[in-house]
Amino acid sequence: MLQSPLVSTDWLSEKLDDQNIVILDASWHMPATSRKAGEEFKQHHIPGARFFDIDAVCDASEPFPHTVPTVDIFEQAVSALGVTNEDTVVVYDDSDVKSSGRVWWLFRLMGHTQVYVLNGGLKKWLADGKPISTDTSSYTPSSYKASFQPTLFKSKEDMLAISNTKSAQIVDARGASRFYGCEAEPRPGLRAGHIPGSLNLPFSELYREDGTIKSKQQLTDILADRAIDLNSPIVTSCGSGVTACNLALAFAELGKWDTAIYDGSWTEWGSLHDFPIETE
Known part of the structure; x- marks a missing residue:
């Protein structure tokens, strides 16, 4: 391998x-x-x-x-x-x-x-x-x-528990304006903001102009700047479970292969009006 x-x-x-x-x-x-x-x-x-x-x-x-x-x-x-x-x-x-x-x-x-x-x-x-x-x-x-492999998958119930207990870092791959609720979601009917306690790392920041993933040192520096710790559990999220996987891919390039994905991501969470959100 x-x-x-x-x-x-x-x-x-x-x-x-x-x-x-x-x-x-x-x-x-x-x-x-x-x-x-x-x-x-x-x-x-x-x-x-x-x-x-x-x-x-x-x-x-x-x-x-x-x-x-x-x-x-x-x-x-x-x-x-x-x-x-x-x-x-x-x-x-x-x-x-x-x-x-x-x-x-x-x-x-x-x-x-x-x-x-x-x-x-x-x-x-x-x-x-x-x-x-x-x-x-x-x-x-x-x-x-x-x-x-159930450890790589998270449901909304899992995410609510993680948000409440802070048992893992939640890293959101959407752009900052969507993460902070300054921009309307592209899918109608969704609230704006993010899962409480989440960190923001837009997936686009991981890539060079030619579409390749940045060097390991560049990735390491980006994670340090965002206070993301690869030695602790991580779950990634995004709009609909696609770009969150880019974060998991970059983390694997740095040796972390156990990142989980919140499959429903904001399309699900943003539609659940009894689930909490943050905009700060």
């Missing part, structure tokens, strides 16, 4: 013919952008990549977007993509919200440890002159078996 959750464009380009590596395009876009990730995938993608739709691989019985799927749903979807338990999975995206982190975390939540994110995503891949394809991959369905 690699010591980092990231792989480089050079590393992946040398492995394109490796039958034990599965490449997943996990692009996802905020609804207001009008971008259609599935359609963009058909127009261009890394050779051999398969499209993983986080809005389809979810528990649709829940009222919130892309809720974590049940084990059965995940197994069926991943089997249909031809992924086996023995495969090394490399996830990338072409998304402003770095959605590959969500699928990286989702595989880890389901017990798959051999999963990595392409550092810089499709943007860096193209900038580095790597090959691109419009071909649709053919693959044989598998019989994937998941093993849910």
